Amino acid sequence: MTSQEGLPLPLGDGRGEGALRGFRVLDISTMIAAPFGAALLGDFGAEVIKVEIPVKGDALRHVAPMFADRSLYWSVLGRNKCSITLDLHAPRGRELLLELVKRSDAVLENFRPGTLERWELGYDVLQAANPDIVLVRVSGYGQDGPYRDKAGFGTPAAAIGGLTYITGYPDRPPVSVPIALADYLAGLFGALGATTALLERERNHTGGQWIDVSLYESVFRLLEAVVPAYGKHGRIRERMGNRTGQSSPIGVYPTSDGHFMVLSVSTDRIWHRMTEAIGHPEWAADPRFLGNPQRTVHADEVDALVSGWFAEHTAEETQRVLDEAGVPVSPIYSIADIFADPQYQARGDIIAPEDPVVGPVPMPAVIPRFSRTPGRVRFVGPSLGEHNQQIYRGLLGLSDADLAELEAAGVI
DSSP, X not given: OOSSTTSOOOTTOSOXXXXXXXXXXXXXXXXXXXXXXXXXXXXXXXXXXXXXXXXXXXXXXXXXXXXXXXXXXXXXXXXXXXXXXXXXXSHXXXXXXXXXXXXXXXXXXXXXXXXXXXTTOOHHHHHHHOTTOEEEXXXXXXXXXXXXTSOOOHHHHHHHTTTGGGSSOXXXXXXXXXXXXXXXXXXXXHHHHHHHHHHHHHHHOOOOOEEEEEHHHHHHTTOTTXXXXXXXXXXXXXXXXXXXXXXXXXXXXXXXXXXXXXEEOOSHHHHHHHHXXXXXXXXXXXXGGSSHHHHHHTHHHHHHHHHHXXXXXXXXXXXXXXXXXXXXXXXXXXXXXXXXXXXHHHHTOEXXXXXXXXXXXXXXXXXXXXXXXXXXXXXXXXXXXXXXXXXXXXXXXXXXXXXXXXXXXXXX
């Protein structure tokens, strides 16, 4: 335990079973979106069985960065998952999946809408095998609507979800977010949907249900102020660079020693604290800058003044002065900066569980932090089919002869 009673255990601590201990989840999805949701459930103690195509495995196993012919991406996203191989196209493969469904609480998938139905594994079939089963369906555009059959990936989803249009500078083309943001958001909403449905099932004893998560809606959900601004005023949010159109100053400012600092002054109180701290209280008395609405209108003038101050001081000086005044400011970190940062180190934000092939694999630790039932990473992404014996023999009761026959037929 920690030295102070009631504080959460450090991230990555080996103690505690996790709040979802006792739930079994089948991850029959591929790549990022639904697999991320399954990984989140596994982080908090759910038993996650990753179902992969025989021989090839999940496509993520072949995605860079690689180390010793092993995908480090897979090591992270496959963490806390047991790997079994199973051909869902084969009749015997479908039978075995349904046997697993009978013994599970939730299934996560992210195929195009209608795919499970073509495989005779739609929700009606799964529910017939287990009336309590929860099915999370993640797709690019949802299970209905005119776009349901379109191929769905994160970058196009962020574009149609409205995020790409407002990202970048007004005199330049839109900029895509350089990570699979839509996939991760959809996985997060999928995990939320699964846990909410399981909570409702356990509380009300009403049986299972299926959950429809789309990538584009997961992005669109974040555009809260943009939606009513258009709906009520016809105002289209355009690209503003680092500005928001709601407060000023906010942005990225170069310092005298070649670094960049991010500043966010969202209230008039912070504005007054900042002007006092940097030795320019007269700015707060300027009629152009009296409140956020005025400063937003005169954002160019505000930025010119603030940029001038940052340009005259080092990053360390600006950080110290503004921190002491309670003004939100931070440097822009590279991943190397993150590894060296004392806050990350103190919180244990980077853990390095052992991979039997490549050794320790640094990865983000489990969040959020629970005081009593913390999550943890028990193992990294396993080898393909590493748990076939454990699951097929231990859970389904198959014999060695059964497994040999299934393997010879290409079912596992």
